[in-house]
Amino acid sequence: MNRNELQEVVTPAQSILVSTRPGEQSAGAPGSSGLSIDIVVNRQRRQLDVDPRASLLDLVRDHLHLMGTKKGCDHGQCGACTVHLDGRRVVSCLMLALQADGREVTTIEGLAGPNGSLHVMQQAFIDHDALQCGYCTPGQIMSAVACVREGHANSVAGIREYMSGNLCRCGAYVGIVAAIQDAAPRMQGAEP
Amino acid sequence: MTGPGPFPDVARVDARDKVRGMTPYGADNHPPNLAHAMLVTAQIGKGRLVKVDTDAARAVAGVQLVLTHQDTEGLKADGYLFANGRSFQSVQPMIGTAIAYRGQPIALVVADSLEAAIEGAEQVSAEYVTAPFSVTLDSEGTEILAQADLPLPKPAFADKNVGDADAALAAAPVTVDAVYDSAPQHQNPIELIATVASWDGDELTVYESTQHVEGIRQGLAFELGISPDKVRVISPFCGGSFGQKNAMHAQTVLVALAARTLGRPVKLVVPRSQLFHNTSFRPPTRHRVRLGADRAGKIVAAVHEIDQQTSRHDLFPSMATDTSARLHGIPNFRSRERLRRTDVQTPGFMRAPWEHAAAFAFESAIDELAYALDRDPVELRLANELPYDVVTGKPFSSRHLSECLRRGAELFGWARRRMAPRSMRETDGTLVGWGVATGAYPSVISPSIAQLRVTDDGGIVLNVGVQEMGQGARNAVAAAVADVLKVRADQVTTLLGDTKGPPPHLTAGSWGTATAVPAARQAAIDMREALRKLQPEASNGATPAGILRHAKRPFLEVEARHQAPGAPDAVFDRMKQGLLAYVGPEFPEFVSFSFIAHFVEVHVEPATCRVRVPRVVTVADCGRVVSPRTAASQLRGGVVWGIGGALREASEVDPRYGGFLNADLAEYLVPVNADIGDIQVDFVDKPDPMLNNAGVKGLGEVANVGPAAAVANAVYHATGRRVRHLPIRIEDLL
Numbered sequence: 001m002n003r004n005e006l007q008e009v010v011t012p013a014q015s016i017l018v019s020t021r022p023g024e025q026s027a028g029a030p031g032s033s034g035l036s037i038d039i040v041v042n043r044q045r046r047q048l049d050v051d052p053r054a055s056l057l058d059l060v061r062d063h064l065h066l067m068g069t070k071k072g073c074d075h076g077q078c079g080a081c082t083v084h085l086d087g088r089r090v091v092s093c094l095m096l097a098l099q100a101d102g103r104e105v106t107t108i109e110g111l112a113g114p115n116g117s118l119h120v121m122q123q124a125f126i127d128h129d130a131l132q133c134g135y136c137t138p139g140q141i142m143s144a145v146a147c148v149r150e151g152h153a154n155s156v157a158g159i160r161e162y163m164s165g166n167l168c169r170c171g172a173y174v175g176i177v178a179a180i181q182d183a184a185p186r187m188q189g190a191e192p
Numbered sequence: 193m194t195g196p197g198p199f200p201d202v203a204r205v206d207a208r209d210k211v212r213g214m215t216p217y218g219a220d221n222h223p224p225n226l227a228h229a230m231l232v233t234a235q236i237g238k239g240r241l242v243k244v245d246t247d248a249a250r251a252v253a254g255v256q257l258v259l260t261h262q263d264t265e266g267l268k269a270d271g272y273l274f275a276n277g278r279s280f281q282s283v284q285p286m287i288g289t290a291i292a293y294r295g296q297p298i299a300l301v302v303a304d305s306l307e308a309a310i311e312g313a314e315q316v317s318a319e320y321v322t323a324p325f326s327v328t329l330d331s332e333g334t335e336i337l338a339q340a341d342l343p344l345p346k347p348a349f350a351d352k353n354v355g356d357a358d359a360a361l362a363a364a365p366v367t368v369d370a371v372y373d374s375a376p377q378h379q380n381p382i383e384l385i386a387t388v389a390s391w392d393g394d395e396l397t398v399y400e401s402t403q404h405v406e407g408i409r410q411g412l413a414f415e416l417g418i419s420p421d422k423v424r425v426i427s428p429f430c431g432g433s434f435g436q437k438n439a440m441h442a443q444t445v446l447v448a449l450a451a452r453t454l455g456r457p458v459k460l461v462v463p464r465s466q467l468f469h470n471t472s473f474r475p476p477t478r479h480r481v482r483l484g485a486d487r488a489g490k491i492v493a494a495v496h497e498i499d500q501q502t503s504r505h506d507l508f509p510s511m512a513t514d515t516s517a518r519l520h521g522i523p524n525f526r527s528r529e530r531l532r533r534t535d536v537q538t539p540g541f542m543r544a545p546w547e548h549a550a551a552f553a554f555e556s557a558i559d560e561l562a563y564a565l566d567r568d569p570v571e572l573r574l575a576n577e578l579p580y581d582v583v584t585g586k587p588f589s590s591r592h593l594s595e596c597l598r599r600g601a602e603l604f605g606w607a608r609r610r611m612a613p614r615s616m617r618e619t620d621g622t623l624v625g626w627g628v629a630t631g632a633y634p635s636v637i638s639p640s641i642a643q644l645r646v647t648d649d650g651g652i653v654l655n656v657g658v659q660e661m662g663q664g665a666r667n668a669v670a671a672a673v674a675d676v677l678k679v680r681a682d683q684v685t686t687l688l689g690d691t692k693g694p695p696p697h698l699t700a701g702s703w704g705t706a707t708a709v710p711a712a713r714q715a716a717i718d719m720r721e722a723l724r725k726l727q728p729e730a731s732n733g734a735t736p737a738g739i740l741r742h743a744k745r746p747f748l749e750v751e752a753r754h755q756a757p758g759a760p761d762a763v764f765d766r767m768k769q770g771l772l773a774y775v776g777p778e779f780p781e782f783v784s785f786s787f788i789a790h791f792v793e794v795h796v797e798p799a800t801c802r803v804r805v806p807r808v809v810t811v812a813d814c815g816r817v818v819s820p821r822t823a824a825s826q827l828r829g830g831v832v833w834g835i836g837g838a839l840r841e842a843s844e845v846d847p848r849y850g851g852f853l854n855a856d857l858a859e860y861l862v863p864v865n866a867d868i869g870d871i872q873v874d875f876v877d878k879p880d881p882m883l884n885n886a887g888v889k890g891l892g893e894v895a896n897v898g899p900a901a902a903v904a905n906a907v908y909h910a911t912g913r914r915v916r917h918l919p920i921r922i923e924d925l926l
């Protein structure tokens with residue numbers, strides 16, 4: 001979704017403008033030239049001063065304190081930091097926070113319904129025990145939702161291929177594939 | 193004592209938080225006014241620091257502190273975990289100027305933001321005096337030590353010598369004599385090592401994902417010279433560990449020191465590339481295996497000789513033949529284990545630390561023997577089972593390896609296998625190979641204290657000494673309590689991984705379940721009795737909360753302890769000091785191991801020789817299965833590790849430079865989703881009648897004992913190529 005469409009999606013009640021409060025640490029070192037960005041994170045619009053060196057991952061974790069998005073490599077190799085950027089999956093460690101200016105970011109915290117009900121993919125991960133330690137799980141689920149939306153979840157081979165950017169060291173791959181197979185048909189119509 | 197069960201299949205109790213990203217791992221803690229740190233590491237293979245130049249780093253905007261060896265006066269090294277310490281190695285970096293290995297930390301930069309800390313760290317430069325070093329098993333300057341001659345406890349670290357293996361081997365008509373090598377590997381849990389340290393006056397709180405909060409608490413207090421009462425370590429969850437987080441790492445005390453110096457909390461998340469040098473790793477090994485059999489297929493002798501890497505400064509012992517001696521009933525068995533000292537950080541524990549490579553070697557040799565005898569490899573193993581342990585003469589507490597083999601063979605369809613290599617193909621020409629291997633892993637038990645509290649509002653809270661790192665510890669202990677109190681497992685709140693609770697022992701070595709479940713079960717039995725005393729006439733359906741309300745008691749608390757059979761009470765004192773206090777696998781009346789059988793199908797594309805693993809069947813004997821859902825996942829995960837170990841994983845070393853070259857997840861290849869096919873797992877699920885009150889043995893480690901051998905044996909069956917090193921790569925098959 002692009003920025004114009006955002007206006008239609010974000011309801012007035014959800015469109016709360018949050019700016020960095022006076023005295024709150026900006027997303028960068030004092031003395032560094034913080035740059036202002038305007039982004040929507042989990043349906044909440046925010047204006048933030050960011051360090052031009054900061055990754056989107058570090059912005060989400062260290063400054064927005066959304067700790068569900070994980071750092072596993074910081075090099076785009078493991079997928080634990082996967083978020084949706086305008087509806088597409090990206091590894092947030094490989095993107096500068098500045099590049100998210102004017103765009104919409106969804107993290108694992110924004111996936112459940114407004115009333116806290118789980119996304120069908122989250123429930124499928126529970127049902128198929130598609131996780132062990134849980135550390136890669138937010139990234140797996142964000143990737144899994146995107147994998148279905150991309151149309152890559154129509155076969156086991158497709159799921160395996162298009163989920164191979166998300167490493168699971170506990171080795172929960174069999175459960176992950178089963179969860180996506182289960183959730184994919186149920187995502188049709190269940191998503192906004 | 194046959195114990196409880198069978199247990200119901202219930203969902204992972206912490207899964208709902210995990211799928212929402214709500215589970216707190218160490219680095220997810222963000223106290224107010226937090227500063228961020230970054231390490232600087234040595235860029236030489238060995239030597240001495242002459243000068244660390246920190247001026248440029250201090251000039252970076254936002255940098256608040258740069259620590260070097262000149263700022264650590266009064267800091268003491270805690271010591272190596274096999275030498276009554278709590279650290280993964282005896283070297284504590286940044287005390288003194290000696291550089292023992294490439295990648296050793298030399299400075300810690302702390303700044304207001306992570307970005308400034310990273311930039312500051314890049315500005316630190318150092319001058320060194322270099323010294324010659326050796327980093328591989330065969331490098332010049334490597335010191336070879338016979339383990340039996342070292343000051344390690346006996347008989348645990350003595351060579352085994354049962355019967356007369358050499359004479360029996362010399363007389364045997366059919367023999368195998370082969371050498372097998374395994375590459376170094378790194379655990380690489382996806383969670384990075386991280387420390388968040390904050391001081392409140394003279395009290396230190398540390399958030400750090402670990403397998404051993406008490407070890408870090410005690411070790412930190414010793415290093416800082418403060419009372420352990422002033423230190424609290426919190427780790428309710430681990431983002432994977434696999435042995436990596438089983439001891440204290442170098443950065444923890446440095447972050448605590450920086451936080452104290454700055455008077456504000458400090459967080460360090462260690463980059464993946466640095467972790468290849470600042471945590472342990474699985475050392476490379478070389479195995480010579482000799483087997484002798486009579487023509488009827490009775491294995492009469494085995495000699496297993498091992499060389500394993502250790503560091504210059506510590507003795508990481510080999511315990512591999514404890515297991516290889518128990519894989520089959522071989523009446524004459526001799527082992528010899530040697531260590532090779534090299535200039536690396538001390539290697540250590542990684543899922544099935546010794547047994548992964550030892551089983552690859554030994555079970556490959558058994559497969560070679562099967563072909564030398566022209567006997568089916570399953571049938572050969574079944575024909576060499578013995579009901580007792582030849583090393584000690586004692587019975588096994590339970591041994592259902594034959595059932596693992598039989599059930600696995602049936603599930604896999606093994607009867608349709610043709611014996612000859614290259615005899616099975618797909619219609620498109622793909623070479624098909626079917627391989628089998630067995631595994632075993634020692635049953636070990638550590639001391640454990642369980643506190644159970646029930647309240648009149650329905651709360652059931654268990655605090656027990658075990659760490660959750662994804663293996664399902666919370667499910668297992670909750671299931672144990674739920675079974676006794678007749679409640680659902682998800683009604684039991686499990687408090688784990690906080691030194692404010694009863695002191696926990698290190699959770700490792702597959703002993704977590706056999707350690708914590710019996711303590712939790714005993715606490716629940718004690719609670720049930722206490723509730724009966726409160727209301728003897730209570731009906732069977734009465735809930736703990738109902739009984740409390742009836743008795744007008746707001747809560748009831750019990751504490752239970754559990755230790756290994758024959759373990760002295762002194763194990764609790766050692767546990768409270770954060771020291772190793774496990775006992776096993778030899779107990780006064782018996783010897784105890786878990787057992788497993790793996791069946792693997794490989795497909796080898798004939799032109800490119802690319803190896804795929806479309807399916808695996810694995811059957812485990814881990815005693816009673818307390819948490820069927822999480823146990824099945826853990827077992828599948830172990831098989832994934834075996835596939836990775838067989839076909840992918842190796843930490844690459846260049847002897848000219850030291851350190852590890854492929855220090856990230858793009859170059860160190862772990863299995864990805866597309867590498868894994870169907871994995872069918874099953875359990876014997878018979879309670880062990882001797883080991884503990886719940887009938888449980890270990891599972892997490894035995895899962896990765898044997899699968900790599902089964903892959904290698906399948907590759908031989910498919911191609912006729914016997915590859916005697918790990919990992920097996922395309923170039924080995926072309």
